[in-house]
């Protein structure tokens with residue numbers, strides 16, 4: 001499935017791109033794209049944890065069955081996602097650690113509630 005294409009394939013793609021000299025930004029860093037499909041508030045198990053390296057340029061593409069707001073903690077990126085399109089989060093993984101992506105119930109300060117497991121965990125390794 002297209003939506004389950006995760007780090008391995010993306011990393012190979014990035015290496016190939018590097019070989020022809022197009023997309024590399026910093027020595028050793030890769031450009032990585034991850035696709036997620038959210039259904040009933042969850043993503044496929046194989047995409048619940050993604051592992052990247054510090055300095056990687058990362059794109060997270062979100063497909064969803066209902067509109068919601070996603071929040072990548074630590075990097076503090078918020079993205080409203082809607083069905084029938086995809087929401088894109090783009091960042092350089094400058095900080096190492098483990099960063100949860102949570103679903104926010106509604107926009108605004110009152111809607112910032114987190115419970116249970118995060119939707120996705122982003123792990124950035126030095």
Ligand SMILES: [Cu+2]
Pocket residue numbers: 071073102104112114
């Ligand atoms: Cu949050």
